[in-house]
Amino acid sequence: MTDPTVAEGWVAVPLRRLKEDARLISGVMSICALTSAINASARELGRQLDGKPFYETHHAGADRQVFMARCAAGGQEFLFVGVFDRESSLGVVEIYFAEFQQALAMLRPEKEAKGTGPSGDFEGELNRSLDALFGPLGKR
């Protein structure tokens, strides 16, 4: 049985386990493009401030929090975004995300990735993400 919300089928099992263990909230697929833009911004910010990219980001709201990080498997890099509320905590999400990363690294995707990894083209990545989310500039 496949999960319709998972683009890469082989990720479904460890992703489902992470979601259950860390008490993540589902129904957040629409924020993927925004996550991509935030990730590109955080990486560039890290390069400028610390000489190396920031890979993990945490935002705490009044009721909900979001944790974003990268993970790699099969030569592909993925962005992970987890949304959680007071039923979980950042510490719990971090430890289960670490287990998720390990589980993912041991899996082999059925086919090699066709896409390329981060190109270092910060502005390009950011603009593509924002275009995907809000539409091309001038047509909004």
Next chain:
Amino acid sequence: MKTLTQIVAELSHLPGVAVAMVVGAIDGLIVETTGMKDAVTGGPDPRKHTAALGAYLYSKATRAADAARLGTPAFMRLEAQQGHICVVGARDVVLVTIVSPDANLGRVRLDMMNAARGVS
């Protein structure tokens, strides 16, 4: 008033206490910790997991106590095959210790509760 470093250092000196930590009650992240006694070099460090899940369990115990109209939990002890995890709430943080089975649990409990009162 003792510092958090002093609090965890004093708790870790109790016989049977393998590690003492101050952990954020909301985020489950370690604020202050001692080193693991008898830690195997290169082995997995259990502190981060214990801190996060200890704080998480304490928050659930607090809800259970509240649901039962018992008030705030004073002390939580999880007994396992090879030792105990003890947790005491102290405002915005929780004190977490990993304790060996042969420890004087009464002393550990008393000192943890006294330490919690001293957290600023």
